[in-house]
Amino acid sequence: MFSPDFLTVEKEEDANWAHIKPEVFSLTMEHLMSGKPILTGAVDAREDTTIQEGDSEIVQMIKELLETRIRPAIMEDGGDIEYRGFENGEVLLKLRGACRTCDSSVVTLKNGIEACSPLPAFRIVD
Numbered sequence: 230m231f232s233p234d235f236l237t238v239e240k241e242e243d244a245n246w247a248h249i250k251p252e253v254f255s256l257t258m259e260h261l262m263s264g265k266p267i268l269t270g271a272v273d274a275r276e277d278t279t280i281q282e283g284d285s286e287i288v289q290m291i292k293e294l295l296e297t298r299i300r301p302a303i304m305e306d307g308g309d310i311e312y313r314g315f316e317n318g319e320v321l322l323k324l325r326g327a328c329r330t331c332d333s334s335v336v337t338l339k340n341g342i343e344a345c346s347p348l349p350a351f352r353i354v355d
Contacts, residue, residue, distance in 0.1 A: 236257060237307055237326045237327060238253055277311050277312045277313070278292040278293075278295050278296040278300070278312050279292070280292050280293070285315075287315065288315050291312065291315060291320055292312060295310065295312055295322075303324075306327055306331075307326055307327035308324060308325060308326040308327045308331070308334070309324075309325040309326050310322055310323070310324060310325065311323040311325060
C-alpha cells in the first residue's frame with residue numbers, strides 16, 4: 230500500500246527484514262526515480278472521498294470529515310481508510326494498510342469518529 234507520505238510492504242511471517250529490506254529499498258527507489266506511475270490503471274486512493282454531484286448533504290459531510298480529519302490521523306499510523314458507502318444510517322468503511330491487521334483499529338476508529346463529529350454509526354466491510 231502506498232500514499233503520498235508512506236509505503237507499506239507486507240512480508241511473509243518467516244521472512245527476515247534484515248535480508249529483504251535492502252532489496253525492497255533498492256527496487257522502490259529505482260522505480261520512483263524512473264518517473265513511471267506507481268500503478269497503471271489504478272484509481273487514486275482518495276477518489277472515494279471526492280464529493281460527487283449526486284451526493285446527499287450527509288454523504289458530503291461524511292466524505293469531508295473522512296478526508297480532512299479521520300484519514301490523516303489514520304495515515305500517521307501507516308494505514309488508510311476507504312469510504313464504501315452510506316446505507317441504512319451506517320457509514321461503510323474499509324481499513325487498509327497497518328490498520329487492517331491492528332487489533333485496536335476499530336476501537337480507535339470508533340473513538341476518532343465520535344470525537345470528530347456527530348457522524349452516524351459505521352461498519353467495517355471487506
